[in-house]
Amino acid sequence: MRKTYRGERIEVTFDRGLCIHVAECLLRLPEVFALRKRPWIAPDEASPDAVAATVEKCPSGALEYRRLDGGAQEQTAEPATVTPMRNGPLLLRGRFEIRDADGTRRTLPRASLCRCGLSASKPFCDNTHLKERFRAEGEQFRVELSPVRPALEQPMTREEDPRA
Numbered sequence: 001m002r003k004t005y006r007g008e009r010i011e012v013t014f015d016r017g018l019c020i021h022v023a024e025c026l027l028r029l030p031e032v033f034a035l036r037k038r039p040w041i042a043p044d045e046a047s048p049d050a051v052a053a054t055v056e057k058c059p060s061g062a063l064e065y066r067r068l069d070g071g072a073q074e075q076t077a078e079p080a081t082v083t084p085m086r087n088g089p090l091l092l093r094g095r096f097e098i099r100d101a102d103g104t105r106r107t108l109p110r111a112s113l114c115r116c117g118l119s120a121s122k123p124f125c126d127n128t129h130l131k132e133r134f135r136a137e138g139e140q141f142r143v144e145l146s147p148v149r150p151a152l153e154q155p156m157t158r159e160e161d162p163r164a
């Protein structure tokens with residue numbers, strides 16, 4: 001379920017079911033994205049440009065935005081790209097329509113798709129690859145410790161994630 005957090009100049013939406021807990025949001029713009037605050041996203045606490053730039057770093061598509069101040073909306077990658085991450089998912093950038101097994105369709109500007117075959121929410125990655133020690137070549141993805149990833153190989157699960 002995608003939830004909407006509306007500010008004066010920009011609106012941010014979040015789908016916890018897509019988050020892979022790399023914390024680009026929490027680490028880059030803590031005044032806007034705060035795990036324990038309610039609401040956890042406060043779009044007016046930084047400039048719309050800063051909020052938009054941070055959301056565009058979210059690799060899973062869990063975060064999206066819509067400018068309400070006339071600023072540019074997200075430009076999707078052209079051509080769209082699919083990049084295998086080392087020991088992890090496929091990273092998609094571009095405008096993709098993605099269909100779940102139950103037929104649900106989502107159009108996303110970014111997404112992380114399961115490559116290990118073990119995710120419980122296919123086609124999306126749910127970090128099961130970490131628990132199962134999946135190994136495969138790919139681009140190195142820099143992940144930092146954060147409130148949603150107290151240990152690099154042990155991110156918070158979606159069930160533990162307090163953000164609604």
Ligand code: SF4
Binds near residue numbers: 060
């Ligand atoms: S994947 Fe989750 S933790 Fe990472 S930037 Fe997106 S919303 Fe934030």
Ligand code: FES
Binds near residue numbers: 088120
């Ligand atoms: S690649 Fe992440 S769960 Fe399969």
